Amino acid sequence: MPTTGKLLVTTDVLTQGIDFLLDQASPRQIGRKAMAVNLSDIAAMGGRATAALVGLVLPQSPSIAEFARELYLGLEEMAGEFGIPIVGGDTNSWPGGLVVSVTVLGERAGAPLLRSGAKLGDAIFITGPCGGSILGRHLNARPRLNEIEQLIGSATLNSCIDISDGLTADLGHILDASGCGAMLDADAIPIHPDAQLLARQSGTSPLHHALTDGEDFELIFTTSEAEAVKLINVPHAIRIGTIVESGLWLRDSTGVTPLQPQGWTHDFTRPNHGQ
Amino acid sequence: MPTTGKLLVTTDVLTQGIDFLLDQASPRQIGRKAMAVNLSDIAAMGGRATAALVGLVLPQSPSIAEFARELYLGLEEMAGEFGIPIVGGDTNSWPGGLVVSVTVLGERAGAPLLRSGAKLGDAIFITGPCGGSILGRHLNARPRLNEIEQLIGSATLNSCIDISDGLTADLGHILDASGCGAMLDADAIPIHPDAQLLARQSGTSPLHHALTDGEDFELIFTTSEAEAVKLINVPHAIRIGTIVESGLWLRDSTGVTPLQPQGWTHDFTRPNHGQ
Numbered sequence: 001m002p003t004t005g006k007l008l009v010t011t012d013v014l015t016q017g018i019d020f021l022l023d024q025a026s027p028r029q030i031g032r033k034a035m036a037v038n039l040s041d042i043a044a045m046g047g048r049a050t051a052a053l054v055g056l057v058l059p060q061s062p063s064i065a066e067f068a069r070e071l072y073l074g075l076e077e078m079a080g081e082f083g084i085p086i087v088g089g090d091t092n093s094w095p096g097g098l099v100v101s102v103t104v105l106g107e108r109a110g111a112p113l114l115r116s117g118a119k120l121g122d123a124i125f126i127t128g129p130c131g132g133s134i135l136g137r138h139l140n141a142r143p144r145l146n147e148i149e150q151l152i153g154s155a156t157l158n159s160c161i162d163i164s165d166g167l168t169a170d171l172g173h174i175l176d177a178s179g180c181g182a183m184l185d186a187d188a189i190p191i192h193p194d195a196q197l198l199a200r201q202s203g204t205s206p207l208h209h210a211l212t213d214g215e216d217f218e219l220i221f222t223t224s225e226a227e228a229v230k231l232i233n234v235p236h237a238i239r240i241g242t243i244v245e246s247g248l249w250l251r252d253s254t255g256v257t258p259l260q261p262q263g264w265t266h267d268f269t270r271p272n273h274g275q
Numbered sequence: 276m277p278t279t280g281k282l283l284v285t286t287d288v289l290t291q292g293i294d295f296l297l298d299q300a301s302p303r304q305i306g307r308k309a310m311a312v313n314l315s316d317i318a319a320m321g322g323r324a325t326a327a328l329v330g331l332v333l334p335q336s337p338s339i340a341e342f343a344r345e346l347y348l349g350l351e352e353m354a355g356e357f358g359i360p361i362v363g364g365d366t367n368s369w370p371g372g373l374v375v376s377v378t379v380l381g382e383r384a385g386a387p388l389l390r391s392g393a394k395l396g397d398a399i400f401i402t403g404p405c406g407g408s409i410l411g412r413h414l415n416a417r418p419r420l421n422e423i424e425q426l427i428g429s430a431t432l433n434s435c436i437d438i439s440d441g442l443t444a445d446l447g448h449i450l451d452a453s454g455c456g457a458m459l460d461a462d463a464i465p466i467h468p469d470a471q472l473l474a475r476q477s478g479t480s481p482l483h484h485a486l487t488d489g490e491d492f493e494l495i496f497t498t499s500e501a502e503a504v505k506l507i508n509v510p511h512a513i514r515i516g517t518i519v520e521s522g523l524w525l526r527d528s529t530g531v532t533p534l535q536p537q538g539w540t541h542d543f544t545r546p547n548h549g550q
Binding site: 009010011053055089096 | 291332
């Protein structure tokens with residue numbers, strides 16, 4: 001296929017029992033998710049996805065043909081929603097569990113957007129509310145390809161990552177790679193209704209879920225203050241904090257609390273946090 | 276990464292127990308093979324490989340770190356022999372068996388060389404001797420990237436495929452895709468010494484092994500007669516037959532025998548066949 005701009009490529013392997021459970025996800029959902037996580041990686045690089053390849057290792061079972069058909073439909077459905085063709089692949093079967101390996105190609109006019117580009121004083125943004133994805137949203141992730149295209153068209157972004165491990169964990173990857181810290185505004189963190197729901201069961205706060213739950217697939221990105229101004233009227237650009245010299249901090253009306261970059265520990269019990 | 280020409284991409288997934296046995300192949304060999312089969316696919320498209328990605332699913336075991344290191348060294352070694360960087364990937368572990376998924380990107384100045392391009396009257400070539408790869412050569416395949424580059428620089432090829440299933444089986448893929456047949460010259464088929472060795476154990480002829488054994492990773496390609504002349508002094512261009520209207524035939528001094536496009540059946544017992 002012909003390409004313009006710089007070539008981007010990403011690959012992610014999903015395995016039964018680790019990334020999905022066959023009794024909790026339909027093959028169609030597994031297919032959609034396997035494609036979505038890769039498309040999300042291209043979005044996080046500020047790219048436009050152009051094509052996908054699929055490597056399948058199928059368990060040997062009498063009903064595997066129908067299972068494989070559904071799985072592939074899920075892969076095609078998700079790719080199709082963004083107009084991306086599946087241009088190749090490899091299918092095997094074996095006595096082991098299901099493995100779905102997806103590679104997505106993309107392109108970008110300039111240098112790829114990296115997690116290492118955050119600069120002191122940058123504004124930190126997120127594309128949408130987080131937390132509680134385990135209630136089902138993690139199986140229906142929608143990669144933020146359209147959102148990143150709009151954002152890039154509006155301002156120059158310095159760094160970006162998608163949320164797979166959790167808001168603070170993935171922001172931590174930006175901070176590690178960029179050699180800086182972050183101050184988050186508790187009141188500004190967008191909390192998903194699922195985080196509210198889950199908090200009632202878990203006994204931790206909705207904010208805790210928003211900050212630490214994984215697989216939201218929202219994008220975290222940073223821009224200079226001058227560029228941040230250009231995003232004021234752009235949907236999906238929710239300012240949540242500022243890049244500082246070091247550490248990871250949460251600020252609310254009561255003061256400043258240090259956060260673990262890899263997410264809050266589960267014994268975090270401070271009540272009334274940012275609701 | 277910047278690209279010139281048309282982008283090529285291929286992905287192959289190797290699984291424990293199907294593509295390799297852990298008690299018969301070292302992790303280094305598995306890594307080399309997983310990379311080699313993908314590079315071979317790029318060679319078969321007439322391309323130049325440019326970058327690779329690796330998706331690993333590792334069994335959980337106490338010695339897995341050393342195993343993974345060796346596996347990755349094998350992947351890097353094979354890629355490195357052709358100056359190809361491994362630019363990304365994904366590594367997971369699970370209670371199941373080993374899965375190695377490799378994606379290789381490549382490029383080609385013109386349209387990709389396909390198995391569907393063979394034309395009536397084309398000369399059929401192979402890049403080297405076949406048969407008996409199971410004696411160990413299949414674990415040490417050398418993709419014919421340099422050979423195809425030289426061939427393409429010398430003549431216009433019409434179709435190409437690499438031998439993974441076997442000479443007649445893979446030639447059969449060209450014939451199916453191109454809607455034609457082939458007449459092979461028994462005396463011209465290059466027989467690997469391993470095929471001679473294996474024939475002593477198997478009781479079938481070395482030629483049978485050369486025609487039907489898989490995983491040789493030589494390339495089969497076709498050119499017009501006019502272009503074939505340009506390959507007379509090119510090493511690795513061994514003429515083995517001619518594209519005809521239909522069927523798959525083997526010609527020797529005693530006459531013409533029909534071949535099964537998917538390889539000879541194992542009860543083939545005609546003696547003195549083309550040695």
